[in-house]
Amino acid sequence: MYQTKIAGLGKFVPENIVTNDDLSKMMDTNDEWIIERTGIRERRHIKKGDGNTTASMGVKAAKIALERSGISKDDIDLIVFATLSPDYYFPGCGVQVQEMLEIDTCPALDVRNQCSGFIYAISVADQFIKTGMYKNVLVIGSENHSGGLDFSTRGRSVSVIFGDGAGAAVLTRSDHNGQGILSTHLHSEGKHALELSLKGPSTNYWVPEIIADNPQGDDIPYYPYMNGQFVFKNAIQRFSEVINEGLKENGLEVSDMDMLIPHQANLRISQFVQQKFKLSDDQVYNNIQKYGNTTAASIPIALTEAWEEGKIKDEDVVVLAAFGSGFTWGSAIIKW
Numbered sequence: 001m002y003q004t005k006i007a008g009l010g011k012f013v014p015e016n017i018v019t020n021d022d023l024s025k026m027m028d029t030n031d032e033w034i035i036e037r038t039g040i041r042e043r044r045h046i047k048k049g050d051g052n053t054t055a056s057m058g059v060k061a062a063k064i065a066l067e068r069s070g071i072s073k074d075d076i077d078l079i080v081f082a083t084l085s086p087d088y089y090f091p092g093c094g095v096q097v098q099e100m101l102e103i104d105t106c107p108a109l110d111v112r113n114q115c116s117g118f119i120y121a122i123s124v125a126d127q128f129i130k131t132g133m134y135k136n137v138l139v140i141g142s143e144n145h146s147g148g149l150d151f152s153t154r155g156r157s158v159s160v161i162f163g164d165g166a167g168a169a170v171l172t173r174s175d176h177n178g179q180g181i182l183s184t185h186l187h188s189e190g191k192h193a194l195e196l197s198l199k200g201p202s203t204n205y206w207v208p209e210i211i212a213d214n215p216q217g218d219d220i221p222y223y224p225y226m227n228g229q230f231v232f233k234n235a236i237q238r239f240s241e242v243i244n245e246g247l248k249e250n251g252l253e254v255s256d257m258d259m260l261i262p263h264q265a266n267l268r269i270s271q272f273v274q275q276k277f278k279l280s281d282d283q284v285y286n287n288i289q290k291y292g293n294t295t296a297a298s299i300p301i302a303l304t305e306a307w308e309e310g311k312i313k314d315e316d317v318v319v320l321a322a323f324g325s326g327f328t329w330g331s332a333i334i335k336w
Contacts, residue, residue, distance in 0.1 A: 115324020
């Protein structure tokens with residue numbers, strides 16, 4: 001079987017910075033309250049008229065990743081696009097990227113695994129490359145959260161957390177034995193699906209039904225719902241399990257880990273995991289403080305920044321890990 005390596009990385013975030021103080025003008029909250037609970041100081045939001053959408057942000061990140069990889073867009077064999085906030089109910093963003101990049105008729109696949117989306121997408125791409133079916137795969141994680149959040153006091157527990165942005169990676173076939181993606185590990189537990197969910201509009205609960213059931217707008221299911229403490233408890237457990245699973249699979253110890261890049265869900269979760277594994281600040285990369293939780297985009301944005309800042313070097317063991325809605329979780333072990 002072939003080995004899969006990451007040939008290029010890219011990220012894009014909107015220019016519009018929304019601080020905690022900005023949010024305090026929309027809802028009953030403040031900077032101290034948000035930082036204490038999430039670690040977030042600011043996030044990026046698409047601004048009306050700036051031309052950014054989930055797909056177009058993904059394209060901007062992809063162009064950077066492609067340029068850095070040295071691989072032409074015309075040599076991309078497959079696009080895998082991870083998001084929970086597509087531009088349209090259908091079609092998915094993958095085909096939009098293919099059209100925007102002017103790539104010929106390559107396949108495009110959309111992944112809907114929310115916060116774990118990029119890990120799942122990486123795993124899918126890895127299998128296609130390892131089996132020899134495709135050589136070059138473009139993987140994108142992109143989110144437009146701000147278009148669907150409740151910016152009132154009612155929605156503050158969720159709305160203060162999320163931001164917009166995109167990250168991309170070009171994966172390619174490698175003959176370097178022992179380098180590249182060593183393994184990926186995916187899990188789900190659907191019995192907790194509604195603890196972090198968006199119920200409608202959907203084919204089960206369409207707009208006319210929502211209006212009929214909620215004439216006063218007191219209970220609006222087209223905003224995200226999160227059972228925060230329950231999600232937090234499960235996240236720290238599953239993060240630890242799936243990181244250990246990946247290390248064990250490859251005969252590695254915690255001491256072999258050069259860089260852990262967790263999904264940027266909540267800084268408190270990342271800090272808990274860091275303390276549990278007794279990792280130094282130099283071994284864990286967090287940027288949720290300035291971008292918030294960008295769901296499927298959070299890992300590729302953080303991975304790109306860590307690489308740009310020289311925190312990831314050749315031969316480093318890099319661990320990616322995520323947990324989110326579904327519940328779904330996963331990890332990827334990479335030898336850089």
